[in-house]
Amino acid sequence: MGTESNISDEKFYNRKNEITLLKKLLSTLEENSSPAIMLSGIRGVGKTSLLKKIKNEMEKDYLIDYIDLTCIDIYQTGKLTKIDLINEFYKVWMETINNNGLKTIINKIKKYFKTKNFKIKEIISTEGYPIPLIETKDNYKKLSDFVLELPQKIYEQENNGIKGVIMIIDEFQALKDLANDLDNFLWLFRSVIQNQRNVAYIFSGSISSRDDMIEKIAGRKGAFGGRMLTIEINPFTKDTVYKYLKEKLPSLIFEEDGFERFYKCTRGIPHYVNTFAQLLEKNTPLDDKKIKKEFQNLLPFFAIHLINLWSDLTLREQKIVTSLSEGSLERKKIAEKLI
Ligand SMILES: Nc1ncnc2c1ncn2[C@@H]1O[C@H](COP(=O)(O)OP(=O)(O)O)[C@@H](O)[C@H]1O
Ligand SMILES: [Mg+2]
Numbered sequence: 001m002g003t004e005s006n007i008s009d010e011k012f013y014n015r016k017n018e019i020t021l022l023k024k025l026l027s028t029l030e031e032n033s034s035p036a037i038m039l040s041g042i043r044g045v046g047k048t049s050l051l052k053k054i055k056n057e058m059e060k061d062y063l064i065d066y067i068d069l070t071c072i073d074i075y076q077t078g079k080l081t082k083i084d085l086i087n088e089f090y091k092v093w094m095e096t097i098n099n100n101g102l103k104t105i106i107n108k109i110k111k112y113f114k115t116k117n118f119k120i121k122e123i124i125s126t127e128g129y130p131i132p133l134i135e136t137k138d139n140y141k142k143l144s145d146f147v148l149e150l151p152q153k154i155y156e157q158e159n160n161g162i163k164g165v166i167m168i169i170d171e172f173q174a175l176k177d178l179a180n181d182l183d184n185f186l187w188l189f190r191s192v193i194q195n196q197r198n199v200a201y202i203f204s205g206s207i208s209s210r211d212d213m214i215e216k217i218a219g220r221k222g223a224f225g226g227r228m229l230t231i232e233i234n235p236f237t238k239d240t241v242y243k244y245l246k247e248k249l250p251s252l253i254f255e256e257d258g259f260e261r262f263y264k265c266t267r268g269i270p271h272y273v274n275t276f277a278q279l280l281e282k283n284t285p286l287d288d289k290k291i292k293k294e295f296q297n298l299l300p301f302f303a304i305h306l307i308n309l310w311s312d313l314t315l316r317e318q319k320i321v322t323s324l325s326e327g328s329l330e331r332k333k334i335a336e337k338l339i
Contacts, residue, residue, distance in 0.1 A: 029198055034193070042235075044269045045270065046233060047206070051170060066168045067167075149192055165198060166201075172217070258286040279298060323338070
């Protein structure tokens with residue numbers, strides 16, 4: 001039991017239906033259809049853990065690339081541009097290719113940059129792949145076409161060995177930072193993926209289902225032209241949490257009302273369940289009163305989590321919440337306050 005996302009099989013619990021469904025959808029790659037999936041759910045519910053599990057289990061048959069957009073260095077500074085994004089996509093693909101020992105592709109890529117007269121910024125020496133320098137708009141266009149087409153190209157090169165290519169884009173709400181360039185980027189994405197038959201895309205992020213971003217990607221007029229399937233990951237049910245704790249942390253002894261309270265406090269969100277369960281006293285009966293008291297001690301931890309949730313909201317959503325801080329309002333009144 002832990003709070004990191006790359007959890008081992010031994011710690012990973014349940015999600016059997018979600019795993020079966022995802023695998024089934026992804027395996028349609030074998031019939032040359034490119035599934036596109038949007039995995040949604042609140043922060044801490046287990047999206048990343050699930051995706052990593054799928055990656056581990058399917059990696060023997062598929063080439064899988066996982067990218068967390070909030071891990072791009074530049075994202076932390078709040079200045080993410082489409083060039084950074086393309087560079088990062090490129091880097092992550094190169095690493096995936098390298099880790100899978102696909103040497104011939106690297107040689108082809110080197111040749112490509114040479115013939116297109118790209119300046120090379122550096123060669124990542126241990127792995128041996130070049131990092132091109134983007135100097136002009138034309139460079140950017142060429143490189144982005146190249147990078148977005150790469151997964152299909154890899155498949156065509158390697159199709160004896162793999163059943164398809166899967167690109168997982170986690171924390172995709174970070175794309176919002178592209179601001180005015182977002183539409184342009186998604187348009188480019190759309191024009192390239194339309195011709196791909198052996199690449200699956202999974203977008204995942206802690207984003208509200210009413211967010212504009214979802215429409216821009218998964219909507220009828222969005223980048224995936226309405227063929228995107230949405231899968232919502234829900235918190236664990238009461239029964240699941242009960243069985244989960246009994247199996248993984250048998251030293252927790254709940255009285256009946258203690259467990260009720262525990263579930264109310266954590267709402268079945270695995271991140272909360274794990275955090276709270278680890279901090280509770282072991283081998284002592286826990287009743288409602290005890291859980292309440294422990295929960296209060298833990299509030300500062302949860303406050304951090306709420307701050308993160310807050311930063312995921314759009315400015316408009318934040319304004320709606322603040323407008324309600326002094327009491328409930330009619331929709332019309334909220335709308336007036338937003339102006
Ligand atoms: N299936 C699971 N079994 C056990 N623990 C889980 C499971 N899914 C998530 N967790 C726990 O919850 C934490 C948050 O999960 P994570 O996948 O990072 O959520 P999300 O990506 O939805 O924000 C993980 O670090 C892990 O401790
Ligand atoms: Mg995550």
